[in-house]
Amino acid sequence: MxxxxxxxxxxxxxxxxxxxxxxxxxxxxxxxxxxxxxxxxxxxxxxxxxxxxxxxxxxxxxxxxxxxxxxxxxxxxxxxxxxxxxxxxxxxxxxxxxxxxxxxxxxxxxxxxxxxxxxxxxxxxxxxxxxxxxxxKIFLPGLLKLKRLIDGGFFGRILSVRGEFGYWVFEGDWQEAQRPSWNYRSEDGGGIVVDMFPHWEYVLHELFGRVTAVTAHAATHIPERFDEQGKPYQATADDAAYGIFELDGGAIAQINSSWTVRVNRDELVEFQVDGTEGSAVAGLRNCRAQHRSSTPKPVWNPDLPATEAFREQWQEIPDNQPEGGDFAxxxxxxxxxxxxxxxxxxxxxxDLLAGARGVQLAELGLKSSAEGRRHEVPELTL
Structure with missing residues (x-):
């Protein structure tokens, strides 16, 4: 072969x-x-x-x-x-x-x-x-565990999905950038929308339902970067995007994608799913869940410090792989x-039609950002 x-x-x-x-x-x-x-x-x-x-x-x-x-x-x-x-x-x-x-x-x-x-x-x-x-990304351990919860009916009716992806990519002057310079030039096919919206399309499609509409805002937060030879160049592509995705079935997904964010979460990407019967937070490898029966009852009082360790109230989802093996x-x-x-x-x-759905979502996301309005996402066929 x-x-x-x-x-x-x-x-x-x-x-x-x-x-x-x-x-x-x-x-x-x-x-x-x-x-x-x-x-x-x-x-x-x-x-x-x-x-x-x-x-x-x-x-x-x-x-x-x-x-x-x-x-x-x-x-x-x-x-x-x-x-x-x-x-x-x-x-x-x-x-x-x-x-x-x-x-x-x-x-x-x-x-x-x-x-x-x-x-x-x-x-x-x-x-x-x-x-x-x-x-x-649908083959990541964290998302496979999340899918196990979905398939088992853990969430009841899924209400919303909130995703956070990204990390700080250095500008390339005093510290070398972790990504190639073409990623920040739209004329070379760069930009976080064209890179990440295709990912979000298949993650949402596979786990929660087809994306039926998108509202997005794309931004170029850092306008000048330095290439592999240390020379400055103008960043013509977006380095952050903030998207709202309406899903078939009624759930709403909000996903922030950024190469200009410093990480204060457990993993570089995390998705929180909230449903009528339970919630879960999934990352690259781990997934934690909280059922309706064990959900605490916080009370808003800004005059007092928080007395609950909220993250400790979630249950870790086990690997449960055959013969004790790890996820591939x-x-x-x-x-x-x-x-x-x-x-x-x-x-x-x-297949390539599934890939076209990702390109479609990126294209409509950029159009939504440029026009400042919501766009419906037509279903694609050959």
Whole structure:
């Protein structure tokens, strides 16, 4: 099984997809399909900088690199094309891969605009190939525990979801930035709305219901940053976004996304879900819950200090994994599902149409911010 992996010299492509997913599968002896077949992934590292690809291949004991994408896609031995490039380069490469008949797995957003994302979904459907978009956060331990509560009816009727995501990304002058400079240039496909709203779309869709309307405000709080060479540049993309999402079924979600916030919470992302029968707070790994029967009765009195340790009144949700095992890395878990989809025709619905919904929400979020008004989110079809 040969996988062309484009963009693995970048942080996400290297760390999460190559090392923690594909190489992790090799370390465990391949992917057992359960019928006696074991898939052995053979990555072909694709990119523009040959020296960087060679250094990466040497570091991990890999053999195959390529700088000519067209030649890679013309190679009949390549089964799957994976894309983790910058967003602005992704759409054209995916079209080429679809045209070459390769199965597609890609980071999100799948395209820079809804029209392009829908075209990719339709082209892939017409070509009869298998296709998937990375939607890693629903495979996080904290959200898997949250889904367990939802599926068990713990919340009763869900009323609201409140999300907080983000951390302080240094400007790059006196401390090196933790994210690449293109993230802050809209002309290069940057911005927190196009990065994070696709995540919120599938998290909300999978756990609580389809997003039916959005009201958003996007801001560029830090207008000047410093690039990888220490040179100042104007930040033309939003670095914070404040969104209200109306959900099918009546629940309301409010999610703040920011690269200009200092963290005063247990994890870098947290979601609080409140329902008629109970509430829960889920992060990357942990989830705490409070049932109606054990909910305290606070009384507002600003003249007296708080006497209750509110956080101590919540119950930790256990892992409850088979045979005492730990949760798998979310990226690796989705890779395994996609590979089973390709080679064993296992069910899989996180496809390019699902990816288009994320692009749609980001596009409408930016439109809402620019116009200062609420936008309904039409349901997408091929």
């Amino acid at each position: 040969r996988i062309a992996m484009n963009g693995v010299t970048g942080r996400m492509g290297h760390r999460q997809h190559l090392v923690r997913s594909i190489l992790a599968l090799r370390e465990q002896g391949g992917l057992d399909l359960g019928d006696g077949t074991v898939l052995w992934p053979e990555p072909v590292l694709v990119g523009r900088r040959e020296h960087a690809l060679r250094a990466l291949a040497d570091r991990h004991g890999l053999e195959h690199i390529a700088t000519d994408l067209d030649a890679v896609l013309a190679d009949d031995s390549i089964d799957i094309y994976f894309d983790a490039q910058v967003t602005s380069a992704r759409e054209e490469a995916l079209k080429k891969a679809i045209s070459a008949g390769k199965h597609i797995y890609t980071e999100k957003p799948s395209a820079t605009g809804l029209d392009g994302a829908l075209e990719l979904a339709r082209l892939a459907h017409a070509a009869g190939i298998k296709h998937g978009v990375v939607q890693d 890395n979310g990226f690796k878990a989705q890779w395994e599902l996609f590979l089973r989809h390709v080679y064993a025709d296992a069910p899989y619905h996180w």
